[in-house]
Amino acid sequence: MSTLNTAAETAAMPSWLGGLKSRLQQLLAFASLIVIFAFFSIANSTFFTYGNVTSILFSTVVIGTLALGTTFVIITGGIDLSIGTGMTLCAVMAGVFITNWDLPIWLGILGAVLFGGLIGLVNGVNIALLKIPPFIATLAMMLVAQGLALVISHSAPIYFSDHPGYVKISTGNLLGFDFPNAVLVLLAATVICAIVLNRTILGRYTFSIGSNEEATALSGINVRRWKILIYTLAGLFIGLAGVMISARLASAQPATGQGYELQAIAAVVIGGTSLAGGKGSIVGTLIGALIISVLNNGLQIMSIPQEWQNVILGVVILVAVYADMIRKKEA
């Protein structure tokens, strides 16, 4: 009775070892980050400089913010394809609030973030109540957001030239030296997400739903309500990303956004979160986002054409997911 034997053997395994194994993917991702980083540092002398490292961090902000929220969704076993164009729509809304309506900057930011939450809420309702598969529901939302961004902006960028304060959210140096605020925002968002995922009921239910949605429901948890909440939370991060990207560009560019969702999902997956749900970590996602930026930046510095950068990123995703599968088989 081979299955029972292995179960019995594994049962004898001390629990800390189990804990270590579950951290392995994170360690693996972190080790890969170091290796890639070291490789570029040796290969090109301009890579490991203060300016370049901050620029890598700076370029991680948008993908990272999107990836943080998406981590929750993916841990539940869902997916969110609307984050890229949703972000653009939120950026446009920030432009509407601040430039067109002349609202105070803080109110404009709040409005844009809450608008992201609204996008997530709609996704959540479609998925949890109407039972539309997450892939389809968020694909539809991706198109809706893309179209609405163009409609609302009349297909023209909205500039924040009269609101230098808004741009400072991204490019200002709150710390007093050359370190962009955007990175601070990403770090703060990461800490908040890590706390929510690991310390709160919402986080526990996120894992429970991803592990076994039906068992969670039969345990007396209102799964529908929590799923709506989780998609709404992810939506807030869509809004935040919209603010960050428009502040960085000093404008809302309504025709952009597509493609970001795939990069963000790639970051989550590289970070060890399973698309099957039930497993994942915020720190892993941050590392995943960093790996993508380091690759993009390093390959660019080495003058490798954009086309090849995509090829390499694709291979990295395959390797990361395959490594994860191997690990699971061994566990």
Next chain:
Amino acid sequence: MSDYLLEVEGVSKEFPGVKALDDMRVNLRHGEVLALVGENGAGKSTLMKLLSGVYTADSGTFRLNGEPLEVLGPKDAQEKGISIIFQEFNLMPHLTVAQNIFIGREPRSGVFLSDRALNKEAAELIDRLGLPLDVRARVGDLTVAKQQMVEIAKALSHDAKVLIMDEPTAALNDAEVQTLHDLIRRFKSPDTGVIYISHRMDELKAISDRITVIRDGRYVDTLDTRETTLREVISLMVGRAITSDAKPENVRPDRAVLLEVEGLSTKELLKDVSFELREGEILGFAGLMGAGRTEVARAIVGADRISAGTIRLRGREIAVHNPADAARHRIGYLSEDRKALGLLLEQDVSANIGLSSLAERFSRFGFVDFGAVRERAQAMVKTLSIKTPSVSQTVKFLSGGNQQKVVIAKWLVKDCDVLIFDEPTRGIDVGAKEEIYALLNELAEQGKSIVMISSELPEVLRMSHRVVVMTEGRVSGVLEHHEATQERVMHLATLRPDENVADATELGLVPAAATSGQPNDTDPEVGDR
């Protein structure tokens, strides 16, 4: 010509931990319908899977017309003349009747499929069998009965010698059953035979020539249908010796009613299910597979939508729209499928035990107090003696019995008053079973009200203060523990007394009024439907 069409001799098949078949014997004569009956888990499906080549026997021989028979797989079985119609149809709903019948061997002209030849051949076959089918109809649009005819046509298109049917009438109405039986009678010929597996005792009389009874993977006896009574068949089916003399504990008539279920119906199966659950009582739910016991449980906790019925808790009607509502009313359901529906297998013991009461007991302002969860989980591990290295152990590494205890612990932490156990000892070894029994008795003694759904009759009889028997989505009787015998429960579980007056009378299941004062030894509730 040999004496038998199909012979199964001394066949054994062992799975890890269970002997599914032990020295099994089945002899099918030429031109007969042999009924194969047995309780849940008697070994019928294993036998079918051996005959269709899905499994290979550990030992024993099969012979077809006296020739040794070795079946390599389902396709091979068909080619050798053995066709099996499973309960779950193997049809493509989007294809037509003709396409389904000839799937994998479509007539062609050159490289292209020839629809004309296909439909013509199919129409000829359908005509020969005298089936009311349109070969161009989409199978998905047909009724279940007609879909079954397609299956049969498909089977017979292979020139079957032996036709094996698993519970063919489970989803059919009486008229459709008649049509099926006519078809079977037409198929019977001096060089063919039918093995007819069914739980419906009344049908055996109508269609079978002989009845083979199997029990716990062993051959019991073969009876001539005309010379036997249903009573005899049933007592052979259940006639296993009860190994334990354990009896239900603390049976008392004076318990207050806690939960009342009235007229519960669902679109799919349940019809007017009513029963009462009393405080501190273990109420057994017996019945055959598909009788609707799990569906009752799921309906009560709001996991499935009901079409009619009320649920009252302590006399007050409660609205249960989902399991969260049920949990709020302290009603917990422990699924028969622990792995798929009861546990978060990849998570640890503590996360599983705390799951149901996280929001209510272990959190402040949305933050989880993991220390408190662990402490409580550790306490439960001790109380229920769950064998695990620690509460951080991943649940999938625990044994079945300990996994079951984790699920129980989850609902005890939630402080449920009503616990609905669905097959509480399925997949659990003997020693651990006793522990679960002791635990159930203890919980009842503490005042918890327990519904215990079980397919193992001895388990039902040794644990239940009262037994609710279900058949085909309905309650066919409620027995006090002193009235509940294996035979009586099985009668109620296999019969449809309202539709089979003669059989019902034979078994004394018809209310006294209807049988002109004939002595009636069963509970009055039985006929009261």
